[in-house]
Amino acid sequence: xxxxxxxxxxxxxxxxxxxxxxxxxxxxxxxxxxxxxxxxxxxxxxxxxxxxxxxxxxxxxxxxxxxxxxxxxxxxxxxxxxxxxxxxxxxxxxxxxxxxxxxxxxxxxxxxxxxxxxxxxxxxxxxxxxxxxxxxxxxxxxxxxxxxxxxxxxxxxxxxxxxxxxxxxxxxxxxxxxxxxxxxxxxxxxxxxxxxxxxxxxxxxxxxxxxxxxxxxxxxxxxxxxxxxxxxxxxxxxxxxxxxxxxxxxxxxxxxxxxxxxxxxxxxxxxxxxxxxxxxxxxxxxxxxxxxxxxxxxxxxxxxxxxxxxxxxxxxxxxxxxxxxxxx
Ligand SMILES: NC(=O)c1ccc[n+]([C@@H]2O[C@H](COP(=O)([O-])OP(=O)(O)OC[C@H]3O[C@@H](n4cnc5c(N)ncnc54)[C@H](O)[C@@H]3O)[C@@H](O)[C@H]2O)c1
Numbered sequence: 562x563x564x565x566x567x568x569x570x571x572x573x574x575x576x577x578x579x580x581x582x583x584x585x586x587x588x589x590x591x592x593x594x595x596x597x598x599x600x601x602x603x604x605x606x607x608x609x610x611x612x613x614x615x616x617x618x619x620x621x622x623x624x625x626x627x628x629x630x631x632x633x634x635x636x637x638x639x640x641x642x643x644x645x646x647x648x649x650x651x652x653x654x655x656x657x658x659x660x661x662x663x664x665x666x667x668x669x670x671x672x673x674x675x676x677x678x679x680x681x682x683x684x685x686x687x688x689x690x691x692x693x694x695x696x697x698x699x700x701x702x703x704x705x706x707x708x709x710x711x712x713x714x715x716x717x718x719x720x721x722x723x724x725x726x727x728x729x730x731x732x733x734x735x736x737x738x739x740x741x742x743x744x745x746x747x748x749x750x751x752x753x754x755x756x757x758x759x760x761x762x763x764x765x766x767x768x769x770x771x772x773x774x775x776x777x778x779x780x781x782x783x784x785x786x787x788x789x790x791x792x793x794x795x796x797x798x799x800x801x802x803x804x805x806x807x808x809x810x811x812x813x814x815x816x817x818x819x820x821x822x823x824x825x826x827x828x829x830x831x832x833x834x835x836x837x838x839x840x841x842x843x844x845x846x847x848x849x850x851x852x853x854x855x856x857x858x859x860x861x862x863x864x865x866x867x868x869x870x871x872x873x874x875x876x877x878x879x880x881x882x883x884x885x886x887x888x889x
Contacts (some may be wrong), residue, residue, distance in 0.1 A: 564634060564678075565811065568612075568621045568670060569643030571598035573755045574685065574744055577804035578641060580753075583610050585808045590637075591616035592630065593644065597758050598642055599831035605752035618711055622665035631677040639681030639805050639814065642670055645715070649689070651778035652712035653860045663715035667722060681814040682736040683807050688827065690740060690795075701825050707826040710860075720825070727823040733827070735814040735822040742796035742829030743802045746862060755800070764795075764839060770851045779851060781836050783858035792836040796829040803828055803889070 565582055569575040570591030576598075582589040591614055592605070606614045621644050645663045646652065652659040667684070667879045674682060676764040690713060691699045692706030708714035723736045748756030760776070761767040768860065772777040784791035806828050814822065834842075840851055 562584060563586045563638035564590055564636065565629075565638060566590050566592055566634075566640040566670075567643065568592045568640065569598075569614070569645065569685075571595060571600070571602045572643055573598075573757070574741075574800060574803060575641070575643040576602050576753045577646060578643070578807045579606055579614055579750055579798045580609050580748060580809050581801070581804040582641075582811075583614075585812075587638075587808075587811075589614060590634065594618065594620040596738060597646070598840050599756055599758070600786060602753055602756070605750075605888065608752050609748065609750050610727065620666075622662055622669055624669050627669050627673045627719055631673045631679070637674075637677065637679040637757050639683070639811060639847075640670060640674060641685075641811070642667060643659045643685045647712065649710045649712050650762060650859055650876050652710050652715075655801055656711035659711045659715055660718075663712075664718060664722075664883045667719045671726065675726075675734060678733075680735055680820070681811060682723070683810045683814070684723060684738045686737060686738040686825070687713065687716045687739045688742050688829070690717050690720060698831075699827070701781070701827055724823050727821045728857065731821050733820040735817050735820070737814060737823075738825045739806060739810060740825060740827045741803060742798055742827070744800045745797045746799040746801065748801060764836060768840065772843070772847065772851055779840065780856040781840075781851035782856055782886065784837075784855045785858075788835055790835050790837045794833040794835050795839075796831065798828065798830050801837050802830075864883070869887065 565587045567579055567589045568591065570579050571593040579589040579591060595618060603614060603616055617630055619630065644666050646659050653772050655882055668721055688699065689708065691703055692708055692713065694703060694706065703719060708717055719880055720738050723738060726732050727734050727736055755763065755766045757766060761770060767776060769780055771779050771800050783793065788794050840853060844851055
């Protein structure tokens with residue numbers, strides 16, 4: 562079985578991808594420092610997969626720890642790099658922590674992959690790389706405008722680090738950056754889902770925790786956007802579909818003849834929904850009423866996903882990755 566390192570594999574998207582990798586016949590190896598995840602996720606994975614998932618509780622920005630992992634694992638076919646800090650608002654408060662963690666982890670991983678000859682890399686990028694788009698919908702050919710937050714900047718820089726290393730430096734690495742829109746949902750087994758530490762920065766875990774009485778009423782950040790109900794529009798994609806897209810990306814990398822290869826894909830559904838619509842949908846599906854209030858716009862949020870016709874939509878240039886993945 563081909564070994565795939567899954568950095569951030571105990572996190573929300575990483576844990577769902579571990580399941581899909583296993584089902585596709587790979588051996589996933591989780592690397593996570595549990596900064597934003599619980600060790601109990603590994604138990605959930607074991608119950609889904611039917612056996613223990615190999616895991617390393619290390620910081621993947623730590624060169625010595627990553628060196629010893631690569632040295633002890635032998636042949637590694639590739640890596641899916643989820644490990645990062647991901648809260649837009651927090652990144653505005655703590656920019657240098659975000660730059661250090663997100664850039665160092667990518668640099669250390671790529672360095673080890675090149676030295677140990679691990680040829681395939683799938684990178685978790687984000688639609689935040691488009692900054693405040695002038696034209697919607699965004700496609701992979703849309704310009705990369707100045708990032709609206711330190712978090713978005715880390716994704717732009719990591720993408721450029723990969724592109725320069727591969728396309729300009731011609732180093733033997735095949736990589737794909739997947740620019741996700743907004744992943745939501747949980748594995749149908751309910752053994753894993755979205756369980757961030759502390760106050761959730763994403764909408765759906767805040768909704769579920771607020772409904773369960775664990776959090777105060779939901780604050781919607783702004784209702785003066787140019788959208789049908791004034792709240793931000795986002796392109797929500799089911800996390801299992803997104804996880805499957807990573808396996809497709811790996812398979813695409815394995816088909817490449819050139820040793821140096823780099824590409825990018827948007828991963829979304831192309832369907833935008835407002836924050837208020839998401840709240841109403843939860844209420845309808847569960848019968849649990851939610852309490853919410855309107856607050857000011859949040860620093861770092863992209864205000865521009867607000868075009869009435871296309872707002873928040875991801876129209877992938879090549880949507881095969883997203884449309885073939887129909888699980889969840
Ligand atoms: N969830 C989203 O809305 C979204 C959207 C676009 C892109 N992304 C990107 O996808 C990736 C995964 O997101 P997620 O929602 O699963 O986040 P998550 O916080 O649930 O998972 C990230 C995991 O990485 C781990 N981690 C962080 N830094 C680490 C380090 N230095 N060493 C080892 N482990 C480390 C955390 O403990 C966590 O388990 C991130 O790179 C994120 O930026 C997420």
